[in-house]
Amino acid sequence: ATPVSVMVGTGKAAEMGVLFRKGEALQTLQEAQVIALDKTGTLTQGKPELTDLQALEGFDEAELLRLVASLEKSSEHPVAQAIVKAAQGRGLELSEPVDFEALPGYGVGGQVGIYRVEVGADRYMARLGLDVSAFGAEAARLADEGKTPLYAAVNGKLAAILAVADPIKEGTPEAIAALHRQGLKVAMITGDHRRTAQAIARQLGIDEVLAEVLPAGKADAVKELQAQGYKVAFVGDGINDAPALAQADVGIAIGTGTDVALETADVILISGDLRGVPGAIALSRATLKNIR
Numbered sequence: 155a156t157p158v159s160v161m162v163g164t165g166k167a168a169e170m171g172v173l174f175r176k177g178e179a180l181q182t183l184q185e186a187q188v189i190a191l192d193k194t195g196t197l198t199q200g201k202p203e204l205t206d207l208q209a210l211e212g213f214d215e216a217e218l219l220r221l222v223a224s225l226e227k228s229s230e231h232p233v234a235q236a237i238v239k240a241a242q243g244r245g246l247e248l249s250e251p252v253d254f255e256a257l258p259g260y261g262v263g264g265q266v267g268i269y270r271v272e273v274g275a276d277r278y279m280a281r282l283g284l285d286v287s288a289f290g291a292e293a294a295r296l297a298d299e300g301k302t303p304l305y306a307a308v309n310g311k312l313a314a315i316l317a318v319a320d321p322i323k324e325g326t327p328e329a330i331a332a333l334h335r336q337g338l339k340v341a342m343i344t345g346d347h348r349r350t351a352q353a354i355a356r357q358l359g360i361d362e363v364l365a366e367v368l369p370a371g372k373a374d375a376v377k378e379l380q381a382q383g384y385k386v387a388f389v390g391d392g393i394n395d396a397p398a399l400a401q402a403d404v405g406i407a408i409g410t411g412t413d414v415a416l417e418t419a420d421v422i423l424i425s426g427d428l429r430g431v432p433g434a435i436a437l438s439r440a441t442l443k444n445i446r
């Protein structure tokens with residue numbers, strides 16, 4: 155490619171809020187066959203709300219929410235922020251947890267007053283040796299609505315099921331439709347519950363779902379797609395996404411995302427609007443056509 159056509163291309167991209175950090179990405183982007191996207195904060199707003207809380211008999215729901223939120227105050231996970239916000243909205247007095255521990259991709263635990271509290275995904279409860287099948291039907295119903303089911307345990311006993319929902323970003327459905335029109339395969343890579351991920355993918359018409367991927371496994375998920383023979387562009391926003399952004403043939407970061415993601419990416423979507431992805435691909439194709 156001539157430096158001039160690349161300059162013109164990157165200039166046009168900047169006008170639509172797409173920043174090419176590396177000129178060569180303008181060329182590699184038109185070779186992409188699969189666009190893989192992180193879910194939380196990329197396809198969705200990354201601002202979940204607590205939508206459901208159902209306690210087993212013998213547990214008071216307000217007290218449970220207070221205990222769980224007290225614990226989550228020490229976590230920076232979007233799920234934690236949703237729970238804390240819900241508790242504060244109900245005017246509950248939170249206390250400081252002791253011995254707080256976070257297991258990335260699983261959940262959190264700690265001591266709140268006289269109680270040992272744990273909250274997290276079903277696989278976290280499984281690690282603790284707790285059976286969550288009492289909530290089986292409820293969890294399936296919540297996940298099919300695209301909500302993330304979570305569980306709380308108090309003093310080693312399963313106590314409640316909770317759910318959070320993270321709204322889809324405004325430009326997401328249109329972006330995916332445009333990618334399909336461009337002939338691209340669209341995949342989702344997420345740490346979230348499989349059934350929840352599948353419900354959201356169905357809603358958006360996403361072709362392939364890689365769910366329950368642990369934070370360290372996202373780069374491997376990209377490798378898996380590459381091993382199938384695809385050139386892959388990965389779109390993500392989080393610290394967890396940096397290795398996948400580096401592994402991908404083109405790494406695209408959400409401008410409002412974490413610094414590590416921005417530093418690793420080849421391309422940045424300034425406002426986080428996913429419509430910039432098909433926009434950049436169209437530009438990339440047009441630029442290369444002009445050169446040939």
Ligand code: ADP
Pocket residue numbers: 193194226229230231233234258259260261262273274275276302303304344345346347367368369
């Ligand atoms: P993602 O960013 O795609 O949601 P993560 O790997 O960060 O993936 O988290 C995966 C799952 O682990 C979450 O969907 C949630 O069920 C659980 N989890 C992680 N951190 C917490 C937390 N602080 N509180 C409750 N659950 C958590």
Ligand code: MG
Pocket residue numbers: 192193194195196390391392
């Ligand atoms: Mg994310």
